[in-house]
Amino acid sequence: MQLDPRVEAAVEASKRETLRSLQELCRQPSVSAQDLGVKECSRLLESMMKEAGLKTRIVTEHGGQPIVYGERWEPGARKTVLFYNHYDVQPPEPLDEWKSGPFDPQIRDGFxxxxxxxxxxxxxxxxxxxxxxxxxxxGKLPLNVKFLAEGEEEVGSPYLYRFVEKNPALLKADGCLWEGASSDAKGRPVIALGAKGMVYIELRAKGPNVDMHSSYSTLIENPGWRLVEALGSIRDKDGRVLVDGFYGDVEQPSSDEIKYLKEMPFDEETILKKTYGVSRFAKNLSGLEAKLEHFFRPTCNIAGVNSGYTGIGSKTVLPKSAFAKIDLRMVPRQKPDKILEAFRSHLRAKGYGDFEFLVESSYEAARTPMSDPIVKVVRETAKDIYGVEPVVHPSMAGSGPMYLFVNRLKIPTASIGIGHFGSKIHAPNENIRVEDLHRGTRYIVELMRRMAHS
Ligand SMILES: [Zn+2]
Structure with missing residues (x-):
């Protein structure tokens, strides 16, 4: 398809400026987990949003890190699009694995x-x-634009709900373009229509009031063992969660979804061998079963376990405590409160009711149906811009606060992005292909035009 040559020329002419803006934004640290530079970044972003023609404000009343909000109303526009983004980033550690500084944006070989x-x-x-x-x-936009950028997505958006629940009218829109989805290993743009929910818990087992000589393991219970046994009671060796009620609300995919999944590209070889160096998926899953597991089923993952001595050499010790962090990614209809209660009663029933049970975050899943009109517009636009059929994921396998917009405000939402398969998000040497930045600009231009008339 021939795109508007005036747009092509404008994108071409502003390439240097676009890249410079991105370098400027990346140079400003904004690590929410460490409260490093986040407020400074919110001010920098606000000035950039102003320069892009938005009427902006920095919101802090919700508590937590600032939200930068901007909007532009076009006289006569019939439609409104909401952009969801976050300007905070993950901690850059381990620093010695970066080829150039994480906050010193460098261009090498087109990346x-x-x-x-x-x-x-x-x-x-x-x-x-x-x-x-x-x-x-x-001289104007084809639709009204609302632009929301939060500053603590990377720590689970703990306060965003307060802003969203207080401002349903402010955020009202016909469609939302989420951040996140990248192009896949074969260069096909990915459109993701949902996000899993998240429950993050920490379990703490307590033993004696100090670390002890391990000869006392004759008489004193070791919290390390108790924690390991408790964790062992949560799952069988095939990965099925044994907590009563965990799967109770999990919906079976519809026959349309199964039909779509069967045809959906899913590059097992690249994911397995090239990227992660493993020879098989868990439970030997492949094909449709692997896709169902990845997109339609909840997870229960041990994110970390710690107890006693883990340094070099040997130290015989009976530790005074042990803790584990667990993340659960939930699918639509699973309710975080119900899942938390199910875990608490499981632990009580198994004899671990004395463990400290801390909840670090908890929110539900969201999904826009494949049949929603926004999907058709995004899909056709992606195809015209990238020149290949995009891959539509019914949901991300990951999580995000999408439920606030999809479930509460009823805004159909599609996640798209400029990253590529090797972007190494959350890892050292995070990168984009510079050309993808400019293609992303054209993609959004075209999307806004089409959404205005959809
Ligand atoms: Zn992230």
Whole structure:
């Protein structure tokens, strides 16, 4: 398809400026987990949003890190699009694995390396640049725009719900473009229509009031063993969660979804061998079963376990405590409170009711149906911009606060992004292909035009 040559020319002419803006945004650290530079970044982003033609404000009343909100109303526009982004980033550690500093954006062989380049500052810049491009070419936007960027997505968006629940009218929109999905291993753009929910718990087992000589393991119970036994009671060796009621609300995919999944590309070889160096999936899953497990089923994952001495050499010790962190990713209809209660009663019933049970985050899943009109628009636009059929994932396998917009505000939502399969988000040497930044700008320009008339 021939795209508007005026847009092509404008994107081409502003390539250097776009790249410079992204470098400037990446140079400003904004590590929410460490409260490093987040407020400074919110101010920098606000000035960039202003420059892109948005009327902005920084919101702090919800508590937590600032939300940068901007909007632009176009006289006569019939539709409104909401952009969801986050300007915070993951901690850059381990620093010695970066080839250049995480906050010193460098370009090598057509790739830009920096923490946040893909997740999620590159998307922010592509989106802002698309607003500037449209205003430059047409003198206006084809629809009303609302632009929300939060500063603590990477720590589970703990306070975003307060802002969203208090401002349903402010955030009302016909469709939402989420950040996140990247192109896959074969370069096909991915569109993801949902996100799993999240329950994050920490279990703490307590023993004696000090670390002891391990000869006392004759008489004193070791909290390390008790924790391991408790963890062992949660799952069988095939990975099935043994907590009563855990699967109770899990919906079976519809026959349409199964039909779609069967045809959906899913590059097992690349995921397995090239990227992660493993020879098989858990439970030897493959084909349709692997896709069902990945997109439609909840998980129960041990994120970390710690107790006693783990340094070099040997130290015989009976530790005074042991703890584990567990993340559960839930699918639509599973209710976080119900799952938490099921875990508490499981532990009580198994004799671990004395464990401390801390909840670090808990929110539900969200999903926009494949049949929603927004899917058709995004799909067709992606195909025209990338020149290949996009891959639509019924949900991300990951989580995010999408439920606030999809479940509460009833806004159909699609996640798209400028990252690529090797973007290494959350890891050292995070990067984007520079060309993807500019293609992302064209993608959003075209999407806004089509959404305005859909
Ligand atoms: Zn992230």
């Amino acid at each position: 830009l390396y920096a923490r946040g380049a893909s997740d999620n500052k590159g998307n922010i810049i592509a989106r802002l640049q698309s607003l500037k491009t449209l205003i430059g070419v047409d």
